[in-house]
Amino acid sequence: MQKHVMPRAQRIAQRALANFQRFLHIEAVSGIVLLIAAVAALIWANSPAAHSYDALWHTPVTLGVGSLVFSQSLHFWINDGLMTIFFLVVGMEIRREIHEGALSSLRQATLPMAAAVGGVAVPALIYLAFSHAPAEQQGWAVPTATDIAFAVGVLALLGKSIPSNVRVFLLALAIIDDIIAVLIIAFFYSGGLDYSGFGVAAIGLLLVVGMQKVGIGSAYAYVIPGAITWVGMLMTGAHPTLAGVILGLMTPVRAMPLGERPLDAVNRFTNELLGHAKAPQADAGDLLSPLKHLRLAQREMVPPVIRVQGSLHPWVAYVIMPVFALANAGVGLSGVDLSADGSFWVMVAVAVALIAGKPLGIITVSWLMVRLGWCALPAGVTWRGITLIGLLAGIGFTMSIFIANLAFADPGALGAAKLGVLSGSVTAAVLGLAWGTWSLRKAASAARVEAG
Secondary structure (H helix, E strand, O other), rough: OOOOOOOOHHHHHHHHHHHHHHHHHOHHHHHHHHHHHHHHHHHHOOOOOOHHHHHOOOOOEEEEEEEEEEEEEEEHHHHHHHHHHHHHHHHHHHHHHHOOOOOOOOOHHHHHHHHHHHHHHHHHHHHHHHHHOOHOOOOHHHHHHOHHHHHHHHHOOOOOOOOHHHHHHHHHHHHHHHHHHHHHHHHHOOOOOOOOHHHHHHHHHHHHHHHOOOHHHHHHHHHHHHHHHHHHHHHHHHOOOOOHHHHHHHHOOOOOOOOOOOOHHHHHHHHHHHHOOOOOOOOOOHHHHHHHHHHHHHHHOOHHHHHHHHHHHHHHHHHHHHHHHHOOOOOHHHHHOOOHHHHHHHHHHHHHHHHHHHHHHHHHHHHHHHHOOOOOOOOOOOHHHHHHHHHHHHHHHHHHHHHHHHHHOOHHHHHHHHHHHHHHHHHHHHHHHHHHHHHHHHHHHHHHHHHO
């Protein structure tokens, strides 16, 4: 049997691609990329080329067919368009956790749910204690959100010595946090509602349900119904990114029925394919049908919610979120007058609420729930671990900046809020890393004493 030798250049390329793919799946890397994008935006917005920064994001981008034309700034298409895909992935994460994760049972979910509520309420109250003018109070929700990718990425920097249940607890808390943030956006940061838009959104959602019922499993087929839902939400006056969350929650957690188990179907079509290929007078055209059925069976081996989320994750982590950070984190320091009481206290309130409010709310509520006997700490999670989770939950970044854009119309207040988010998130990350490193050393020291 003749052995096929792969060209050396191709072997090197495949090895490099495999290493690159493994690199992309390291959780800490996405957080680092996000931080680089934010720093780049800050430098750009405060450089001699600052005018080009503002000009770029205000560039009009027009979509249209015939007389139907829709023109918005590039900033709009990033914040209201691309971020819909981010929220779609968030919706899928929530769907998975409800189906088989930390939110699948009330007993498992009670403590992170209560901790998340504390982590939203206390920062909001701290912010309101600093801000008194009605325009400033609009930003009460800015420090309530947790950036999942950034927080989990910083946790990953501490290495594998951190108990796995600490990561699960942080993920569950951040996902519940996201649910609360979505509800806050829907109820507090949407304009006067135009109910005709709900009819358009309903058409898109009915198309999604109908296509699921008839067994259409290709993700690409749902782009048009998804776009109709997005347009409907935009028409209502609610934030259109909510369409992503709704569609994510509707994504099936079970594979499309094939009449037999997907693994059995893969085996059958593989044997059929081999049979055609080994035929004495094999016709390449005869391979098309078994290949088509084999691809379908392979696709349905993984539920849509996992398959689509896995496909979108690299794009969200390494394209959408960095682009969002680049477009929104560029605060021109010369344009923010911190000498004005309003702007200064907005910045301070946001930063303090993230740095102190988040851990205070999470630790206090968790302690009360355990003390009252309503919950118990998960296996392997100590109060040091809960403190670490509370500190890392203070990394608001993506979601906090997103809410700030909705909360403040005044450029000065918006810039101050973004500075508060950036300084608060960086400080929370540094404090989390310092606490985690100290905790690991204490645990290792205690283990050595016990072993001795």
